[in-house]
Amino acid sequence: MSQNLRERAPRLQEQQALRERGPRGFHQIALNKVAVLLLAGGQGTRLGVTYPKGMYRVGLPSQKSLYQLQAERIRRVQQLAGERRGTRCTVPWCALSERSALRSPSPAPHQSPNPKPSPSVHPDCTPMPALVSPVCPRSQALLNARPPASPHRYIMTSEFTLRPTADFFREHDFFHLDPDNVVMFEQRMLPAVTFDGKAILERKDKVAMAPDGNGGLYRALADHHILEDMGRRGVEFVHVYCVDNILVRLADPVFIGFCVLRGADCGAKVSPGDVRRRAGPSGPRAPPHPAFPAHLSRLQVVEKAFPEEPVGVVCQVDGVPQVVEYSEIRPETARLRAADGGLLYNAGNICNHFFTRTFLQAVTREFEPLLKPHVAVKKVPYVDEEGNPVKPLEPNGIKMEKFVFDVFQFAENFVAFEVLREDEFSPLKNANSANKDNPATARRALLTQHYRWALQAGAHFLDEHGARLPELPSLPGSGEPPAICEISPLVSYSGEGLEAYLRGQEFQSPLILDENWVQALRP
Numbered sequence: 001m002s003q004n005l006r007e008r009a010p011r012l013q014e015q016q017a018l019r020e021r022g023p024r025g026f027h028q029i030a031l032n033k034v035a036v037l038l039l040a041g042g043q044g045t046r047l048g049v050t051y052p053k054g055m056y057r058v059g060l061p062s063q064k065s066l067y068q069l070q071a072e073r074i075r076r077v078q079q080l081a082g083e084r085r086g087t088r089c090t091v092p093w094c095a096l097s098e099r100s101a102l103r104s105p106s107p108a109p110h111q112s113p114n115p116k117p118s119p120s121v122h123p124d125c126t127p128m129p130a131l132v133s134p135v136c137p138r139s140q141a142l143l144n145a146r147p148p149a150s151p152h153r154y155i156m157t158s159e160f161t162l163r164p165t166a167d168f169f170r171e172h173d174f175f176h177l178d179p180d181n182v183v184m185f186e187q188r189m190l191p192a193v194t195f196d197g198k199a200i201l202e203r204k205d206k207v208a209m210a211p212d213g214n215g216g217l218y219r220a221l222a223d224h225h226i227l228e229d230m231g232r233r234g235v236e237f238v239h240v241y242c243v244d245n246i247l248v249r250l251a252d253p254v255f256i257g258f259c260v261l262r263g264a265d266c267g268a269k270v271s272p273g274d275v276r277r278r279a280g281p282s283g284p285r286a287p288p289h290p291a292f293p294a295h296l297s298r299l300q301v302v303e304k305a306f307p308e309e310p311v312g313v314v315c316q317v318d319g320v321p322q323v324v325e326y327s328e329i330r331p332e333t334a335r336l337r338a339a340d341g342g343l344l345y346n347a348g349n350i351c352n353h354f355f356t357r358t359f360l361q362a363v364t365r366e367f368e369p370l371l372k373p374h375v376a377v378k379k380v381p382y383v384d385e386e387g388n389p390v391k392p393l394e395p396n397g398i399k400m401e402k403f404v405f406d407v408f409q410f411a412e413n414f415v416a417f418e419v420l421r422e423d424e425f426s427p428l429k430n431a432n433s434a435n436k437d438n439p440a441t442a443r444r445a446l447l448t449q450h451y452r453w454a455l456q457a458g459a460h461f462l463d464e465h466g467a468r469l470p471e472l473p474s475l476p477g478s479g480e481p482p483a484i485c486e487i488s489p490l491v492s493y494s495g496e497g498l499e500a501y502l503r504g505q506e507f508q509s510p511l512i513l514d515e516n517w518v519q520a521l522r523p
């Protein structure tokens with residue numbers, strides 16, 4: 001029997017208090033005990049690109065890619081933690097990549113991930129020197145690769161998606177992170193089979209293979225000795241996240257702090273489907289988010305659009321925490337309502353997980369073989385008997401995948417952490433031809449968040465004639481904020497520290513608040 005997990009998730013009021021107590025998570029970061037682990041896989045099929053999704057640029061004024069935004073959030077959180085504790089600290093960034101089952105990735109012509117000039121290094125943010133010897137020799141060789149003049153050489157075959165990601169990082173000078181603190185490793189592949197269990201030939205001489213799902217993480221951790229590497233670095237807590245969420249808060253000190261405070265070995269961020277209901281007259285009030293203007297707080301909250309929304313739900317099955325994936329929940333179950341009218345299963349999984357290293361060790365040693373593969377019915381390209389390549393129009397095969405969240409059942413102390421969607425969740429799944437979770441919605445989610453941060457910090461926006469733009473309590477039908485404002489993660493991680501630059505000031509749209517702008521204001 002499944003149960004709603006609402007009772008176990010901390011109330012938003014509690015989170016408000018936690019945000020104010022943020023330093024607890026900062027403390028762990030400052031002690032170099034926190035790493036982030038990126039699930040970088042995903043071949044961008046729904047998005048319609050042939051290169052890793054993290055290289056995608058959604059069309060922000062700065063033209064930053066998802067990877068750049070993420071790297072800059074790491075740099076900022078290192079800086080914030082370091083300033084609070086008076087130390088320099090490092091948040092290692094591990095990235096799990098898939099082998100390409102399809103082709104060598106190349107940039108799409110309309111959305112080229114061409115290098116942009118990298119931002120300058122923030123003087124306060126100098127990562128610690130390298131702490132460890134190499135892990136996975138092949139991956140590490142790749143990551144250490146530098147132009148031929150340097151002592152290291154760049155060695156890689158063309159078959160892996162790891163290669164374009166590593167190339168991209170190198171071309172962008174690792175976004176000014178220390179390459180020794182960026183570790184890439186790859187997951188295994190499994191054969192794709194027909195419905196009656198026969199291998200599918202991709203070429204006459206090659207079986208079609210598919211990555212083993214994001215739950216392939218655990219075998220990959222063991223294959224490449226990543227946990228040993230983390231152990232040598234002193235890492236105790238790992239924030240695992242999915243590449244495609246433009247609002248992801250890497251190493252979120254509030255989430256980390258909450259999980260550590262609760263003594264959790266495993267945790268998940270969830271986005272409630274129906275927060276507005278809770279803010280209504282009969283329910284407890286949603287508190288204003290610290291980086292969220294009070295007058296907007298109860299109007300801007302996103303309500304789950306429809307019960308079949310493609311997000312897994314965090315719930316309990318016979319008292320055991322689990323995620324039931326959207327592809328596996330029956331529509332009538334997804335539509336079930338609680339007594340108060342809201343969706344019964346409203347705790348949407350946003351693919352942000354917390355694990356202790358000890359728990360991950362237990363998983364890789366003991367529990368991983370117990371994870372059951374899930375069946376995904378897919379269109380698998382093949383060759384016909386004459387050797388001609390065929391792209392099937394209907395699903396013709398099965399891929400077996402493990403899911404990252406299937407280890408929740410083994411946790412001794414699992415916690416769910418509820419977050420507001422407009423603050424933390426806008427995934428990039430589809431091309432703009434779809435009406436949601438596409439580049440336009442991701443771009444808008446980020447710019448709207450930054451507009452809110454700017455308003456809350458006391459900024460005013462002007463139109464081209466110098467007249468003040470209205471400060472809208474809710475967005476117009478177009479969903480576009482009245483002014484374009486983009487704030488570099490190097491300036492603000494979650495809306496903090498902006499008053500000094502913005503309070504009482506008037507700006508013409510677009511406002512691009514980056515580290516150079518801030519630098520210019522310094523005496």
Ligand SMILES: CC(=O)N[C@H]1[C@@H](OP(=O)(O)O)O[C@H](CO)[C@@H](O)[C@@H]1O
Nearest residue numbers: 214310311312349350351403404427
């Ligand atoms: C196996 C897995 O992790 N599935 C996740 C993942 O779905 P994808 O459609 O596979 O990207 O991300 C979703 C959030 O974007 C989350 O709701 C879902 O449960």
